[in-house]
Amino acid sequence: MITLKYSRQRESIKAYLAQTKEHPTADTVYMHIREVYPNVSLGTVYRNLNLLVDQGEIMRISQGESDRFDGNALPHYHFLCTECSCVQDLNIAPGALDHINIIAGAGFEGEIQGHSTFFYGKCSKCIDK
Amino acid sequence: MITLKYSRQRESIKAYLAQTKEHPTADTVYMHIREVYPNVSLGTVYRNLNLLVDQGEIMRISQGESDRFDGNALPHYHFLCTECSCVQDLNIAPGALDHINIIAGAGFEGEIQGHSTFFYGKCSKCIDK
DNA sequence: TTACCTGCAAACCATTTGCAGATCC
DNA sequence: GGATCTGCAAATGGTTTGCAGGTAA
Numbered sequence: 001m002i003t004l005k006y007s008r009q010r011e012s013i014k015a016y017l018a019q020t021k022e023h024p025t026a027d028t029v030y031m032h033i034r035e036v037y038p039n040v041s042l043g044t045v046y047r048n049l050n051l052l053v054d055q056g057e058i059m060r061i062s063q064g065e066s067d068r069f070d071g072n073a074l075p076h077y078h079f080l081c082t083e084c085s086c087v088q089d090l091n092i093a094p095g096a097l098d099h100i101n102i103i104a105g106a107g108f109e110g111e112i113q114g115h116s117t118f119f120y121g122k123c124s125k126c127i128d129k
Numbered sequence: 130m131i132t133l134k135y136s137r138q139r140e141s142i143k144a145y146l147a148q149t150k151e152h153p154t155a156d157t158v159y160m161h162i163r164e165v166y167p168n169v170s171l172g173t174v175y176r177n178l179n180l181l182v183d184q185g186e187i188m189r190i191s192q193g194e195s196d197r198f199d200g201n202a203l204p205h206y207h208f209l210c211t212e213c214s215c216v217q218d219l220n221i222a223p224g225a226l227d228h229i230n231i232i233a234g235a236g237f238e239g240e241i242q243g244h245s246t247f248f249y250g251k252c253s254k255c256i257d258k
Numbered sequence: 259t260t261a262c263c264t265g266c267a268a269a270c271c272a273t274t275t276g277c278a279g280a281t282c283c
Numbered sequence: 284g285g286a287t288c289t290g291c292a293a294a295t296g297g298t299t300t301g302c303a304g305g306t307a308a
Contacts, residue, residue: 005262005307017200023207023216025195026298041265046298048263049198059199061207061216061247066154066272067191069178071146077233078152078190079241087152087190091236097229104206104248107220112208113250118190119233121242134282134287155272170290175273177288195297 004055009033009040010048017058078118083126090119133184139177141165146187207247212255219248 004010016032017024024032030045052058068087070078077090077097097117105112133139145161146153153161159174181187197216199207206219206226226246234241 003262007263007307009264014200017198020200021218023197023199025197027195029198039265041267042297043266043299044264047300050299053198056202059202060196061199062196066156067189068152068154069146069158069182070152070188070190071143071149073185073188079233079237079239081239082242088239089150090233092233096232100226100229100246101248103225104208104219104221108208109253110208110210110217111250111256112248113211115246115248117229117244117246119230119241119244121240124238127240132287136282136288138289168290170292171272172274172291173289176275179274 004051007048009037009044010051012036013045013048014052014057017052023061079123080118080120081123081126082120083122083129086123088123133180136177138162138166138169138173139180142174142177143181143186146181152190208252209247209249210252210255211249212251212258215252215254217252 012033013029016029022028026046026049027042029049030040030042033040033045049058049060053060070089072089075094077092079088079090080086081088097115101112101115104115141162142158145158151157155175155178156171158178159169159171162169162174178187178189182189199218201218204223206221208217208219209215210217226244230241230244233244
């Protein structure tokens with residue numbers, strides 16, 4: 001973990017994120033920080049968001065990368081290898097994970113209709129390294 | 130569902146996706162189709178991939194959109210409203226969903242280390258509409 | 259002093275779109 | 284014939300980066 005120098009912009013970003021429940025995008029963060037530091041640049045916001053994620057102080061919500069396509073349009077789950085980035089189909093019986101919607105819905109005021117999940121780890125080829 | 134006109138480029142894309150297990154990106158599809166139709170353009174590949182997804186003939190693997198950030202770096206699950214696109218934290222006990230890694234790992238030759246999941250549906254505000 | 263930080267603007271990359279012409283029905 | 288398709292190239296949108304100057308330690 002690299003030692004960071006103090007920066008008021010970064011502190012401001014962290015403080016804003018700690019206090020909101022909105023899960024803002026980088027651009028939304030930018031607009032809020034600009035109210036305090038009108039000269040802040042979008043580049044600085046991106047740089048600091050990435051630094052804070054690297055430090056484990058904030059969390060990035062995304063599944064990044066570019067879209068992939070699958071000739072099999074029937075619902076099924078995918079596995080992503082953290083080593084070689086390959087994507088593989090998983091053999092999970094249809095409906096076998098549906099119960100997690102109920103777990104997630106307990107104590108939630110909205111209506112949960114489904115979930116999107118992928119699993120990650122090492123594929124068989126990358127285990128042998 | 131709009132009626133589509135025949136196009137050899139689109140058929141070629143569909144055939145390629147039906148026969149591969151690679152879960153290719155749009156660019157990878159482009160490079161393969163170009164071997165058959167050297168003049169095909171990347172724009173055409175994107176247009177047809179989107180059409181095929183709309184028709185339900187292929188599946189898009191992604192969670193699109195831009196990244197969001199969360200001041201809470203502790204592992205937790207998120208809910209995404211399909212109406213208003215708001216993101217909310219869910220109250221799921223830590224580890225309450227860990228067992229799905231085991232379900233997913235049954236019959237899989239690689240090693241599953243974790244999963245990434247978000248739930249979707251209608252938030253409490255959007256239910257009342 | 260010197261590493262790290264900033265604003266700015268340009269670069270980048272994936273994806274979309276406007277256009278004029280080609281193709282299917 | 285007319286709607287849908289294509290290739291091309293330019294536009295878009297989110298994100299990163301190079302640079303020259305500023306700031307924390």
